[in-house]
Amino acid sequence: MAEAIIDKLRGNIGAENVLEVKYPMARRIFVLVKPETFKLAVSYLVNELNFKHLTTISGVDLGEEFEVIYHLNDDTNELSLKVRTPKSSPRVPTITDIVPGAALYEREIHDMFGIVPEGHPKLTKVMLPDDWPEGVYPLRKEWTIEKIRAKLDGKEEKKKDG
């Protein structure tokens, strides 16, 4: 049944755009698609294949690029749809026009990784305080806890003096 879902997806966005597929256990599918066809894939899965529930969006720092994972659910299967974007210019198209409930999760990956959800209706901070220093993305591997703390403490020293 899981294979049938992926076959349909291949049929819709083109088999060459479906890069990696895994079925690690019952009711779990992982699929990586090419960035150009990502939004088509979301639209097809949500509108045609009933994956109406977006459980959450996860970001992973792979080093040179990010992997953004959209966990979609059709009331049985949890399909994790992955797309990659380079760290030098990380962006994904917003999917809030297809799934309104994506709004907070897109703000979250923006706060934590600096991935820009292009077209998001209101991109303000959701997890981090408003006075968080620019450019500090806590879940990027290069921002270690010590580095983040040093940056925050440095900033606070300035605040005390100023």
Add this chain to the structure above:
Amino acid sequence: MGEYESESVFEVPIGPQHPALKEPAMFMFKVDGEYVVDVDANVNYNHRGMEKAAESRTYIQNLYLMERVCGICSFTHQLCFSQGVEQLLEVEAPPRAQYIRVIIGELERIHSHLLWLGVAAHEIGFDTLFYYVWRDREIVLDLLETISGNRQNYAMSTIGGVRRDITDEQTHKAFKSLKILEERTKFYQNMIPRERTILKRGVGVGVLKPADAIALCAAGPTLRMTGVKSDVRFNDPYQAYGEIPWNVVTYDTGDVVGQVMVRVGEVLEAVNISRYALQHLPTGPIRRKVPRSVPSNETVSKTEAPRGENIHYGRSNGTDKPDRWKVRAPTLANIPAVSKMLTGGYIADIPIVLAGIDPCFSCTARVAFVDVEKNKRWFWSQEELRRYGIKWYGG
């Protein structure tokens, strides 16, 4: 709605904050007279940086970090994590452990829902009900303390199973406690739909339509009270849930009364599930040995927390520490829905509608208001908001 620029801002001196201070507020409400016209949510007050912390802790250390994502549904997070690591290792906990996990999970659901019922009663000024329910809740806390050693943060689940067994004596005590809980909860189930205070503050308040609930990706009782039959234990059974007969509780009013009735119903279901699991507890070990390091893999682990669907996404890299551990607790999933429920409603309804989603918020969170017509801006504590609601409804 457009952008509102308040050229002149009046600070209404309510509460102990400095007037010129810009402080983080959990919600910002744009209001017009008594009505809420827009809601903006910000959940940063409680951000501790746990996902980052998880990457520098071993899987065993993370068991205790994950428990403390939320103290009220701590077991479900620890279970979701343990289950996730077991999935990465491609192993399963032994049958007895799976049943024990179900029992602890359901007892936690009972404690959480009764806690909520008391708090919701307090929000509408019905303090008698608050004290009654929290008295009953002590029964399940005593039981959890007998089994696990603690009233909260049970530390029962570990990677490969559970850390403590349930003895015959504890089982015997459990049956007695469950019977009392069942009687008391049935009393509430009968009383609540007739109780005027609750009906006045609950019927038609904070309404959510099923189509909106689905589009906004709501989860848990907030989703089920609109009539949608969706529950991780049903759609994606985990641990021993696939072997235990039980019913998903839904309601169809989509309002605050619906929030109450679903949770009260779930307490009764939890009693049934616990009882069945105790009666059918398999023999055998409670834990299997697992290696310290986890080969490279990724997984999605889901459980049904009292507040709704819980998801952990985990990635391992061959070491004894996770490469990435993403946690989405259920309250976040219900924020868009609650914003929808509040828009168009009265300011006086805010406390009970917010409480309705059973939010895992800091108790001292504050909310900000902007009156778009009069260009006023002010902060209220949740306590001030609660009192306003009670007074407004003539309490």
Add this chain to the structure above:
Amino acid sequence: MNLVKWARLKSPWLIHFNTGACNSCDIEILAALTPRYDLERFGAIIKGSPRHADVLIVSGAVTRQTRDRLRRIYEQMPDPKFVLAIGTCASSGNVFRKCYNVLEGVDKVIPVDMYVPGCPPKPEAIIHGVAQLLAKLEKGQVECCG
């Protein structure tokens, strides 16, 4: 400390502040007010405003966002005032040590008079902490801070 202020302390008015806790401690504090434990028999009442409070009870490991507000609530309390750190997070940071957004304990921000460890401390422990503080005050063993 004179007799008048002293008399006030026999009936301590508490204010509670959560600095980013997981809520376990908060619900045990709330449970301490329920009839089974009955904190109120000590005359202790939870007040909403720091201007009327004698004792500040703090839960949570103190996130950066809550630090300024914690300090401000403390400053707004009139003397004599006392601080109880409830829970291991408030005492030392607990499992949240080395988290980037956590300050690891209330005493990093304001002076603490009594620590009640536990994760969470049982309501009995919380009441014991309040009672111990009052006893120490009686014996003059606690410096009036602020």
